[in-house]
Amino acid sequence: DGLIWLDGEMVPWREAKTHVLTHTLHYGLGCFEGVRAYSTEKGAAIFRMKEHTDRLFRSAHILNMTMPFSKDELNAAQCAAVRENNLDEAYLRPMVFLGSEGMGLRADNLKVHVMVAAWSWPSYMSPEAKELGIKVRTSSYTRHHVNITMCKAKANGNYINSMLALNEAIASGCEEALLLDNEGYVAEGSGENIFIMRDGILHTPELTSCLEGITRQTILDFARELNIPVKERRITRDEVYVADEAFFTGTAAEVLPIRELDGRVIGAGKRGPLTEKLQGMYFDAVKGKSAA
Ligand code: PLP
Structure with missing residues (x-):
């Protein structure tokens, strides 16, 4: 109807x-x-x-x-x-x-x-996932649009690898996939951008192999507001393993903590304090409770 x-x-x-x-x-x-x-x-x-x-x-x-x-x-x-x-x-x-x-x-x-x-599609992930974080698996499928223009487009054909990656992650007991680019650097989730927090600095992959996420930009704006230093640069997969906090961002997933990647616990193995803060700011913003 x-x-x-x-x-x-x-x-x-x-x-x-x-x-x-x-x-x-x-x-x-x-x-x-x-x-x-x-x-x-x-x-x-x-x-x-x-x-x-x-x-x-x-x-x-x-x-x-x-x-x-x-x-x-x-x-x-x-x-x-x-x-x-x-x-x-x-x-x-x-x-x-x-x-x-x-x-x-x-x-x-x-x-x-x-x-x-x-x-009506209230939530992409369960309330527990939003609070406790999800388990993620690095995919054997890559984000294949490195160095070609296609990562700037949210194009139908770009989602084949995302779907295969997500299926693979779910089949191995995880909730999401992390796709690397053709050179082995971290690109993004199947439909989310990724951030990591380490030693007080927020890192997110530069826009060479990931979608120019609108939630990503919102989070970057929040980080500036909070005076948290941000680096947009290439990230390796082991940097995610040793991060203090990691989270995905996207319109569907909103701000979603990652507690494990490839069986390695990230930080304290639960939603970190900055992730919680940014998640709160995001939900206030979408509900019109802040200027953002
Ligand atoms: N990366 C991919 C591949 C996506 O499909 C999406 C979803 O739209 C994102 C990242 C996150 O983008 P946005 O925050 O604009 O929803």
Whole structure:
């Protein structure tokens, strides 16, 4: 039930369908966003909507897809998807994909479709995971877009390795995967950026092999506010093993402590004090309780 915004119109959930010859289904050229709306004193509010819309347009630009709507229209579509489904808290999925008018790799004559769905998806991880932290496994799959532009795009095709990595992690009794880049440095989680805290300095991989996360940027802003020194640089996997604290960030995962990587306990083996502080600041910000 509910409504999905599709190419400029609100259509009933069941009718928001696409053909089996949809080009993006075959070749994967498409991009999307993951956005959240939180319940605030002023009603549902979409956190960092402008930043997500900007990134969606950058992703489409990188993929050479011409957006048939303006950013204002996309923002209005996201607000409408939350409002018209009477959602208080929501996960939103804007997506840009190619139509079914033709096959073959030459896709410049195909229609670019845009949709925004919104539904209730309260938590990606359990409350215990948010408090106690999760177990993570370094993946045998790599983030393969080092040195190519694709890590700047939240592109459909980039998620094959993420999914294989997550399956592998779950199969070995962990909750998330950590992907390395092609040179063996830490890149990111299957759908999250990573931070480590060591000797009072916060470290996060530079933007060569990870997505330019919007939550990552929010955390960097908080760290500056707290006068915590930050280094954006390449991190090795053993630096994560010996970190005082480690956590993932992402729209879905929010701020998620990591208590173990590859069977090595990180720090005290539970959510560290800075992770807890940043998590608190994040939840205040999304709920409109702080200026951030
Ligand atoms: N890295 C990847 C591969 C992602 O899919 C996501 C999720 O959107 C992130 C990082 C975190 O980005 P954000 O904080 O903008 O949600």
